Amino acid sequence: MEKDTSFLLTGIKFNKKRFAGDFSRFKKRKQRNDDGPVDDLSYFKREDTEAEKVVVSVNKKRKRKTKAERVEGFSVFKGSDSVPVVTDEGSEQEENNQKELNRQNERDLRLRKKYGIHVSGNNVPSPLQSFAELSTRYGCESYLLHNLVKLGFKEPTPIQRQAIPVLLSGRECFAKAPTGSGKTLAFVYPMLMKLKQPSKDGIRTVILCHTRELAAQTTRECKKMAKGSKFRIKLMTKELLRNTDFTKLPCDILISTPRRLQLCICKKKKKIDLSRVEYLVLDESDKLFERSLLEQTDSVVKACSNPSIIRSLFSATLPGFVEDVARTVMHDAVRVIVGDKNAASESIKQKLIFAGSEEGKLLALHQSFAESLNPPMLIFVQSIERAEELYGELKFDSIRVGVIHSNLSQEQRESVIDDFRAGKTWVLIATDVLGRGMDFKGVKCVINYDFPDCAASYIHRIGMFLNLWIHSYVYM
Numbered sequence: 001m002e003k004d005t006s007f008l009l010t011g012i013k014f015n016k017k018r019f020a021g022d023f024s025r026f027k028k029r030k031q032r033n034d035d036g037p038v039d040d041l042s043y044f045k046r047e048d049t050e051a052e053k054v055v056v057s058v059n060k061k062r063k064r065k066t067k068a069e070r071v072e073g074f075s076v077f078k079g080s081d082s083v084p085v086v087t088d089e090g091s092e093q094e095e096n097n098q099k100e101l102n103r104q105n106e107r108d109l110r111l112r113k114k115y116g117i118h119v120s121g122n123n124v125p126s127p128l129q130s131f132a133e134l135s136t137r138y139g140c141e142s143y144l145l146h147n148l149v150k151l152g153f154k155e156p157t158p159i160q161r162q163a164i165p166v167l168l169s170g171r172e173c174f175a176k177a178p179t180g181s182g183k184t185l186a187f188v189y190p191m192l193m194k195l196k197q198p199s200k201d202g203i204r205t206v207i208l209c210h211t212r213e214l215a216a217q218t219t220r221e222c223k224k225m226a227k228g229s230k231f232r233i234k235l236m237t238k239e240l241l242r243n244t245d246f247t248k249l250p251c252d253i254l255i256s257t258p259r260r261l262q263l264c265i266c267k268k269k270k271k272i273d274l275s276r277v278e279y280l281v282l283d284e285s286d287k288l289f290e291r292s293l294l295e296q297t298d299s300v301v302k303a304c305s306n307p308s309i310i311r312s313l314f315s316a317t318l319p320g321f322v323e324d325v326a327r328t329v330m331h332d333a334v335r336v337i338v339g340d341k342n343a344a345s346e347s348i349k350q351k352l353i354f355a356g357s358e359e360g361k362l363l364a365l366h367q368s369f370a371e372s373l374n375p376p377m378l379i380f381v382q383s384i385e386r387a388e389e390l391y392g393e394l395k396f397d398s399i400r401v402g403v404i405h406s407n408l409s410q411e412q413r414e415s416v417i418d419d420f421r422a423g424k425t426w427v428l429i430a431t432d433v434l435g436r437g438m439d440f441k442g443v444k445c446v447i448n449y450d451f452p453d454c455a456a457s458y459i460h461r462i463g464m465f466l467n468l469w470i471h472s473y474v475y476m
């Protein structure tokens, strides 16, 4: 391998001077935990932001103002009216109602506290105690409950406990929960319940995903959840885009990337009509609002022009610009946050390995393979070239390895993912094309061979898995 030309040798260098503060924190931790070159990465967890503190303080003030309040935070969204206050002249019946309401508020607060759920908005519906409440409170059809049992889902996850009632009550929703925490079900189930029956009135629901892989995965999940119904669930593929007369497309739920959907909107003939869409979901909304996708996402949001549309935004991180967008487009929305605002999942063990140099990284990787190769394993790198180069290195060592990045065709990407899911390859090298929203069951270890360029990217890379105690290594 020629050092000068190797992309593996041109990775991010750790600038100790620039990151002196962080570096000293590692040193302190090392003194406490003499564990060789490995260190704990829990510093990625953020403290509450100023905005969060404001929410808390405004909340306290509002609590002093009105006892009848049903909101935990304050309302940040358009169209938020004040909550009703009970008058002194209320009848006995009203007093009893009020007492029951207060008791319910206390139960809600306890449940939210237990599951780390934070809400903002007016009259936020009570969180679910169990999936059974989908039937008792909302008359959920039996096939949907049956599907939950078949999928082996016994308890709702925290985001499902709160986001499902919010969406079922017809409110717009803006939700943040860790990766792998069951957000897909949180938006798909209420949609299926609200749509009730298939209809020939055109497309009624659009789910936007930022990558084709995530769109394909969401379609698979959606079909599993809708099993037993006659809903027509379609993934916007290249073939569909090319060969379909969208004025005649029988479809209740359409799942697409913004780019493909924008192409259908802009078609001259037989173009898609989204004016009847009742539900619009923006999954991984922070990615959809990034500069590279903003224009396409915007044209989809505009094309969904039904005035009574219910929009929801789901993501694992919550940057300020996403909140700003939400504030401008959403009406009387409820904000649901599970856990810390931008923290990694707590069930992941994180380690930092100081390799010193690029050669050291490769050596350390070989060493960890030699000590305990614990597949399936994902390795993230910062560029396509570095992905290919590392692929060449590992392949040379007869490791069952695959590589995925945006230079591969859709078919090639699918086949790489299929091989990894089927256990034909043990190690998958990826650029951030895979870093978001993909769910690989059973992955035991994620290696950040190249340091991610922001905290959000790190959280997405390591948080793709619901398994308990996966390992995440960062090489420096």
Ligand SMILES: Nc1ncnc2c1ncn2[C@@H]1O[C@H](COP(=O)(O)OP(=O)(O)OP(=O)(O)O)[C@@H](O)[C@H]1O
Pocket: 152, 153, 154, 155, 156, 157, 160, 177, 178, 179, 180, 181, 182, 183, 184, 185, 315, 316, 436, 437, 438, 439, 463, 464, 466
């Ligand atoms: N209530 C539940 N109980 C057990 N498993 C669940 C439950 N809900 C969802 N899951 C499973 O958890 C895994 C992760 O779910 P999902 O992909 O929806 O997470 P996510 O929050 O959307 O993650 P990401 O941010 O990466 O998109 C999936 O395999 C899903 O089938």
